[in-house]
Amino acid sequence: MYSSEQVLRALEKPALYGPDIDLSKYRIEEPDVGEAREVDQVVVNAASRVGLDSSSLAYVQKNEQALATMMTKLLEKYGVVVLPTREALSRESIARELAWRLVDPAKDKYTAFTYLYGGEVGYFIYVPPGVKVPIPIYTCLSIVSNNVVQTSHNIVYVDEGAEAHLVTGCAISHGVKDGIHIGISEFYVARNAKLTFTMLHAWARGLHVRPRTAVKVGEGGEYVNYYVTYSPVASIQTYPVVYLGRNTRAYLASIIASSEEGVYDVGSRAVLEKPGAAVENVSRVVARDVSETYARAEIEALESDTKGHIECLGLLLSTNAVISSIPVITSRKRGALLSHEAAIGLVAEEEIDYLMSRGFTEEEAKSVLVRGFMNIDAPLPPSIKKQVDYILDMVAKYAVG
Amino acid sequence: MTLELVNLRVCVEDREVIKGVSLRVERGEVHVVVGPNGSGKSTLLSAIMGLRKVKVCGGSIIFEGRDITDMPSYERAKLGIALAHQNPPEIKGVRLLDVMNAMAKKYGCSDCTSLTKTLLVDSFLSRNLFVGFSGGEKKRAELFLLMLQNPELALLDEPDSGVDVESIGMLARAIESLRNRGTRIILVTHTGAIMEKLSRINKVHVLIDGRIVYSDSPDVVLPVIFKLGFKKGLEVLVGGV
Numbered sequence: 001m002y003s004s005e006q007v008l009r010a011l012e013k014p015a016l017y018g019p020d021i022d023l024s025k026y027r028i029e030e031p032d033v034g035e036a037r038e039v040d041q042v043v044v045n046a047a048s049r050v051g052l053d054s055s056s057l058a059y060v061q062k063n064e065q066a067l068a069t070m071m072t073k074l075l076e077k078y079g080v081v082v083l084p085t086r087e088a089l090s091r092e093s094i095a096r097e098l099a100w101r102l103v104d105p106a107k108d109k110y111t112a113f114t115y116l117y118g119g120e121v122g123y124f125i126y127v128p129p130g131v132k133v134p135i136p137i138y139t140c141l142s143i144v145s146n147n148v149v150q151t152s153h154n155i156v157y158v159d160e161g162a163e164a165h166l167v168t169g170c171a172i173s174h175g176v177k178d179g180i181h182i183g184i185s186e187f188y189v190a191r192n193a194k195l196t197f198t199m200l201h202a203w204a205r206g207l208h209v210r211p212r213t214a215v216k217v218g219e220g221g222e223y224v225n226y227y228v229t230y231s232p233v234a235s236i237q238t239y240p241v242v243y244l245g246r247n248t249r250a251y252l253a254s255i256i257a258s259s260e261e262g263v264y265d266v267g268s269r270a271v272l273e274k275p276g277a278a279v280e281n282v283s284r285v286v287a288r289d290v291s292e293t294y295a296r297a298e299i300e301a302l303e304s305d306t307k308g309h310i311e312c313l314g315l316l317l318s319t320n321a322v323i324s325s326i327p328v329i330t331s332r333k334r335g336a337l338l339s340h341e342a343a344i345g346l347v348a349e350e351e352i353d354y355l356m357s358r359g360f361t362e363e364e365a366k367s368v369l370v371r372g373f374m375n376i377d378a379p380l381p382p383s384i385k386k387q388v389d390y391i392l393d394m395v396a397k398y399a400v401g
Numbered sequence: 402m403t404l405e406l407v408n409l410r411v412c413v414e415d416r417e418v419i420k421g422v423s424l425r426v427e428r429g430e431v432h433v434v435v436g437p438n439g440s441g442k443s444t445l446l447s448a449i450m451g452l453r454k455v456k457v458c459g460g461s462i463i464f465e466g467r468d469i470t471d472m473p474s475y476e477r478a479k480l481g482i483a484l485a486h487q488n489p490p491e492i493k494g495v496r497l498l499d500v501m502n503a504m505a506k507k508y509g510c511s512d513c514t515s516l517t518k519t520l521l522v523d524s525f526l527s528r529n530l531f532v533g534f535s536g537g538e539k540k541r542a543e544l545f546l547l548m549l550q551n552p553e554l555a556l557l558d559e560p561d562s563g564v565d566v567e568s569i570g571m572l573a574r575a576i577e578s579l580r581n582r583g584t585r586i587i588l589v590t591h592t593g594a595i596m597e598k599l600s601r602i603n604k605v606h607v608l609i610d611g612r613i614v615y616s617d618s619p620d621v622v623l624p625v626i627f628k629l630g631f632k633k634g635l636e637v638l639v640g641g642v
Contacts (some may be wrong), residue, residue, distance in 0.1 A: 093442050119506045353453050357486070358500065358546060359478035368503065372494030372529075 018237025031119025088124030102214035118151035178206030213240035247276035267296030304335025410459030458605030536563030573598030
């Protein structure tokens with residue numbers, strides 16, 4: 001347990017990375033939890049920015065209003081529980097056992113704020129043992145007002161031998177100029193279970209984003225994290241950590257299209273806790289305008305017979321944009337096989353020239369090249385891959401302006 | 402319906418590589434440009450295509466009565482000019498299939514499938530463009546993309562270099578089909594291997610140090626050049642010995 005005093009003190013604690021945000025500048029709305037028969041039109045519009053069909057959403061959050069939709073009834077058929085976290089904490093003992101176990105509320109001011117004032121909105125998802133959920137579980141978080149803090153505490157437990165594909169879209173409603181989104185996510189992948197988590201984001205120019213995510217993968221489990229963000233943003237700072245047990249594997253991918261004056265401090269960290277753990281940590285950054293991007297990636301091997309590889313590639317589309325790639329590999333035991341590669345470059349003139357000779361305008365050629373650059377072979381199910389491809393097409397077009 | 406080069410001069414990084422070339426190619430004609438390494442053959446084709454790595458520093462390029470000297474390459478492509486590059490760049494992440502689909506959208510493609518089979522590119526459509534392609538695969542893929550453009554003028558830059566005999570036959574058949582549908586062709590070759598497989602060539606031009614120094618029918622030029630080499634062969638041709 002955490003002492004209130006510790007957490008209160010943490011309200012003043014800046015994060016290790018990213019610009020420090022004064023949370024007192026923003027207002028927080030009264031948390032509200034309920035059910036929705038229909039998704040609000042502003043959310044429908046926001047969801048479409050990240051290619052999500054509102055009719056497939058199981059959980060919707062609008063500012064601090066958490067709503068389970070009719071889709072949860074369909075998921076119930078498979079034994080899957082989808083609830084607003086606040087409701088889950090009062091109804092499900094497992095939710096209480098899992099909350100704030102992987103993420104320390106006193107980690108920094110953002111976790112402390114969410115713990116103390118967040119009202120536990122967010123989603124709770126439980127997948128029973130052996131259930132392979134045949135349809136993706138879609139959730140959408142949107143901010144629809146100016147100058148608010150949105151908090152979201154998400155807990156996911158995929159029980160032994162189960163499999164689930166979670167897609168979360170975070171998008172800002174048209175006209176929203178500023179605010180801050182703090183998302184706390186605690187995911188548990190039990191023994192021999194599998195979870196893919198795809199995050200699609202479209203933020204707004206004055207928005208700050210501070211997700212805090214931790215994932216624990218049990219023996220034989222598999223976790224895939226696929227993070228895409230595009231559109232302008234004031235700043236994003238996220239550095240999720242994945243703890244990998246015996247004979248587990250993880251694939252962590254970040255696709256970032258940075259633009260305007262945004263600061264993008266993104267990446268992920270994996271801790272190989274037991275023998276047989278393996279991770280691939282891959283990022284692609286396409287930066288334009290005067291954006292600053294810090295692409296972090298870290299793998300720490302605590303045991304032998306573990307494997308990890310980092311691949312950070314950056315593409316500068318403007319001479320004023322900055323990409324800083326920071327791969328870190330740490331081995332604490334002999335027999336851990338860790339490697340990294342990082343490269344940052346400009347779009348090759350020769351490739352643009354080539355495509356132009358095939359009839360593409362310069363912008364079309366750049367877009368084709370950027371889209372190709374972002375192609376990574378992530379182990380996602382075909383239906384989600386299709387959705388990701390759609391978003392990446394948009395990202396590529398956006399990236400070249 | 403003509404391509405006409407009028408005293409064309411082309412510079413690469415401020416060095417004049419093509420030093421006044423004049424040439425006229427009519428519909429359905431096949432012209433071959435031969436010459437030693439570094440004579441400017443690829444630069445000439447790059448200039449006709451409008452690649453940004455070369456600069457026209459004098460003269461003009463007229464295509465179907467229109468001066469296209471300053472036109473960007475993508476607009477020339479729209480007019481029906483297409484280039485099969487000698488060394489196309491390897492492009493990671495972009496599959497041949499992606500480019501094929503994007504081009505099919507632009508140009509329309511009624512016979513994409515049969516074309517993939519004719520040039521045997523169907524087996525590597527899903528591979529990254531030119532990455533790890535063999536010599537033959539590269540040339541076949543290039544000609545395939547060129548044919549998708551349904552060109553009025555095809556510029557073929559050494560389609561026979563680094564290619565096995567089977568591929569040369571395949572490429573030659575594809576070039577013949579282009580010619581049969583009226584496409585003008587300028588083919589640059591270093592080895593001349595593909596010329597034996599083509600049924601009709603209208604003219605062969607010998608390019609030396611950026612200038613066309615001799616032009617005639619293939620029956621006149623080729624036996625002499627390939628037997629004696631460019632230097633001695635030219636002495637014979639020009640001297641009429």
